Each structure stands twice: as structure tokens, then as C-alpha cells.
Amino acid sequence: MSLCISPAARDALQNWLEGQRALLGHAEATIEAYRGDLTEFLSFISMHKGEAQGLGPLAEIGVTDMRSWMARMRSSGVGARSLARKLSAVKSFYRWLAEREGFDPTAVLSARTPKYQRKLPRPLPEAAAAQMMVQVGEQDARQWVSARDTAVVMLLYGCGLRISEALSLTGKDAPIGPSLRIRGKGDKERIVPVIAPARDAVTQYLDLCPYPVEPAAPLFRAIKGGALSPRSIQIAMAQARAQMGLPASATPHALRHSFATHLLNAGGDLRAIQELLGHASLSTTQAYTAVDSARLMEVYRKAHPRG
Structure with a gap:
């Protein structure tokens, strides 16, 4: 499928990936996941338009094109969580490309992220x-x-x-x-x-x-x-x-989930637990507060006379 991508688009993708690696320090596995997601997207756009798309036509991607791509992903069995990850990669690439090429990326950035239920950590008692x-x-x-x-x-x-x-x-x-x-x-x-x-x-x-x-x-x-x-x-x-x-x-x-949850149950500070786990974002660590709340609600339901 990558043969459908124009040389200019392929070079732009490679430059963006190198920036992700050098400036943001993403792991190699993350870089390869981005490469796969963007190659898949650019290949689809080329086939959707009937020819390999250079940087100029890529700047003209519209809302209908984005909807067509997302519909294709869903019909091929891509789940909401995976599609959200792919869309995030596409948006990140387009922000960079728009700044570099000087176009308005609103059509791509306005695509709505699919809703999905985040999986909570499953610690051991x-x-x-x-x-x-x-x-x-x-x-x-x-x-x-x-x-x-x-x-x-x-x-x-x-x-x-x-x-x-x-x-x-x-x-x-x-x-x-x-x-x-x-x-x-x-x-x-x-x-x-x-x-x-x-x-x-x-x-x-x-x-x-x-x-x-x-x-x-x-x-x-x-x-x-x-x-x-x-x-x-x-x-x-x-x-x-x-x-x-x-x-x-x-x-x-x-066991890592258990470490975090048991620290939180014992009164550990969420920011400190974030540092110990090495999470870049506090929102990732906050998943453990949901685990703790779920445990407390279960105790409540079992123990309350009217539960």
C-alpha cells in the first residue's frame, strides 16, 4: 500500500517521524506504530482520490475525506480504541505539516475522536x-x-x-x-x-x-x-x-498496577505515584483513582443495609 504514497508525502512522513524521535524522545515501538498508522492513512487517501497525493492535495483533505477514512477503518474491523490512536497520529502529523506548508488543517483536526471505555488497571488483591x-x-x-x-x-x-x-x-x-x-x-x-x-x-x-x-x-x-x-x-x-x-x-x-493501587489505598500522593511509575501525564495515573473508587463502591454496596 505504501507504493500509493507520493515521494513528497513519504519524505514529509519520514521527517515528522525523525522529529518525534529526536525532540519528543518517543520509543522505537511508538515510532513504528506511527509509521504504520500514517502509511495506512496516506495510502487510503491516495486510493480514495485515485492517485498518489503530493503535499498540495494533502492540504486540501476535507471533512468528507476524513469520514470516508474512518468509515473504512471501522468496516475493516478496527475498534474504537485503535481508531482513536490512529486519528491521534494523523492529527499530530497534520499539525506539523500545516505549520510547515502553511495551510489550514481544520478539516483534519475537527474529526471527532471515537468514544470508547478506557480499560481500568486490574491489580491483584x-x-x-x-x-x-x-x-x-x-x-x-x-x-x-x-x-x-x-x-x-x-x-x-x-x-x-x-x-x-x-x-x-x-x-x-x-x-x-x-x-x-x-x-x-x-x-x-x-x-x-x-x-x-x-x-x-x-x-x-x-x-x-x-x-x-x-x-x-x-x-x-x-x-x-x-x-x-x-x-x-x-x-x-x-x-x-x-x-x-x-x-x-x-x-x-x-504487579505494576498492584504497586500503584496499593500505594494509593494506603494514602499515597497521586503526584508521587505518577513519578514512581514514570507516567508522562497525570491523567494516566488517575486511572488508579477510578480503581480505588470502584473498590469502595463495591464495599459500600455489600455493607450498606440498603445497598
């Missing part, structure tokens, strides 16, 4: 989260592997790390101190405190690990000594949750 720390370590008979998996899930729940962040730690991060410097999404850096049980779990793993701790090497090793893959931890948690009778939503990422 506190007791289940604590049991998970134990259960994961019982999934492998090899002592060092058991200690490794325990250490990883301790960091996810104890520090609120993404699994990619935990597995990106290297030998230079050891020994783990009272805090860790984490580079997260969009190459954003943050400092997170490390609770004593998590530090102890990592220390125990390193004492048992058959591979040397090397500054440039991954801290968490796979069986053959390479970098540990997220899949290994996902499998360990899947086995543990089956034994505990937990739903499929009890994933490694759910």
Missing part, C-alpha cells in the same frame, strides 16, 4: 500479590532460577517497574541499593526507591547465579547465560496464577 511473590519462586526446581524469578517479580511489585525496565538492568546496577535509576518509556529517566525485600531477593539471586556479574551484561540471565526474556517471567506467573486460582489478568504488568 494485596494478599494475592504477596502470595504471588512466593508462588512464582516455586515454579522451577533449579534454585538459582527460582531466586531469579522471585527477584524479578519483587522488583515489579516492590518498585512498580515495567517488566522491560526490570530486565534492562545490567551488572553495573548491582549491588542494588536503596534506589534505582530507571530509564523508561520515551527514554525518560526516574529514580525509584527499592524496598528491602526486593534488594534481598536480588542479592540472593546474584549469590546463586552461575554467571558472573559483568557491568555491561544483563543482570537477569536466561538458562544459557543470555538476557532473560519477558516470556520466561510471563510463563512463571501463568503457572503460579493457575495454582492460586487467579484470573488470566494476573500478569507481570498487573
Whole structure:
């Protein structure tokens, strides 16, 4: 489909993507998602108009063209959430293009974002989260592997790390101190405190690990000594949750959700939790207040005489 895009439009897209990468620090996965969304949009517009569209014709896209594109997306099975993401990419690109080429992007920017219900985080109950720390370590008979998996899930729940962040730690991060410097999404850096049980779990793993701790090497090793893959931890948690009778939503990422929700329940400040999680926007963190409110309403319904 990208063959339908004119060279000028393709160059403009590439320049915009490079700006997103350099100026905003978006992760490579985000850049590739933008590339796919915009390539799909520009290809559709070319086919819709009957020929590859240069920058001039792209500036003349109207409300009807946008409606046709959105209708095509819906008819091809694209859900409201995904369509909203695609539309956001298109609008961002058009703001940049309009400023560069000097045209009015109102027709594109006025396209209404599809409504969808945002998914709330699905944390584990506190007791289940604590049991998970134990259960994961019982999934492998090899002592060092058991200690490794325990250490990883301790960091996810104890520090609120993404699994990619935990597995990106290297030998230079050891020994783990009272805090860790984490580079997260969009190459954003943050400092997170490390609770004593998590530090102890990592220390125990390193004492048992058959591979040397090397500054440039991954801290968490796979069986053959390479970098540990997220899949290994996902499998360990899947086995543990089956034994505990937990739903499929009890994933490694759910431990990060649990970290945030349990801090909030204990009176944690929302801004502080935002910093600990590395969220760029407070609105992302505010999803946890909805989780807390839902829990309180459930307690109310069950306990109130008129509930």
C-alpha cells in the first residue's frame, strides 16, 4: 500500500517521524506504530482520490475525506480504541505539516475522536500479590532460577517497574541499593526507591547465579547465560496464577498496577505515584483513582443495609 504514497508525502512522513524521535524522545515501538498508522492513512487517501497525493492535495483533505477514512477503518474491523490512536497520529502529523506548508488543517483536526471505555488497571488483591511473590519462586526446581524469578517479580511489585525496565538492568546496577535509576518509556529517566525485600531477593539471586556479574551484561540471565526474556517471567506467573486460582489478568504488568493501587489505598500522593511509575501525564495515573473508587463502591454496596 505504501507504493500509493507520493515521494513528497513519504519524505514529509519520514521527517515528522525523525522529529518525534529526536525532540519528543518517543520509543522505537511508538515510532513504528506511527509509521504504520500514517502509511495506512496516506495510502487510503491516495486510493480514495485515485492517485498518489503530493503535499498540495494533502492540504486540501476535507471533512468528507476524513469520514470516508474512518468509515473504512471501522468496516475493516478496527475498534474504537485503535481508531482513536490512529486519528491521534494523523492529527499530530497534520499539525506539523500545516505549520510547515502553511495551510489550514481544520478539516483534519475537527474529526471527532471515537468514544470508547478506557480499560481500568486490574491489580491483584494485596494478599494475592504477596502470595504471588512466593508462588512464582516455586515454579522451577533449579534454585538459582527460582531466586531469579522471585527477584524479578519483587522488583515489579516492590518498585512498580515495567517488566522491560526490570530486565534492562545490567551488572553495573548491582549491588542494588536503596534506589534505582530507571530509564523508561520515551527514554525518560526516574529514580525509584527499592524496598528491602526486593534488594534481598536480588542479592540472593546474584549469590546463586552461575554467571558472573559483568557491568555491561544483563543482570537477569536466561538458562544459557543470555538476557532473560519477558516470556520466561510471563510463563512463571501463568503457572503460579493457575495454582492460586487467579484470573488470566494476573500478569507481570498487573504487579505494576498492584504497586500503584496499593500505594494509593494506603494514602499515597497521586503526584508521587505518577513519578514512581514514570507516567508522562497525570491523567494516566488517575486511572488508579477510578480503581480505588470502584473498590469502595463495591464495599459500600455489600455493607450498606440498603445497598
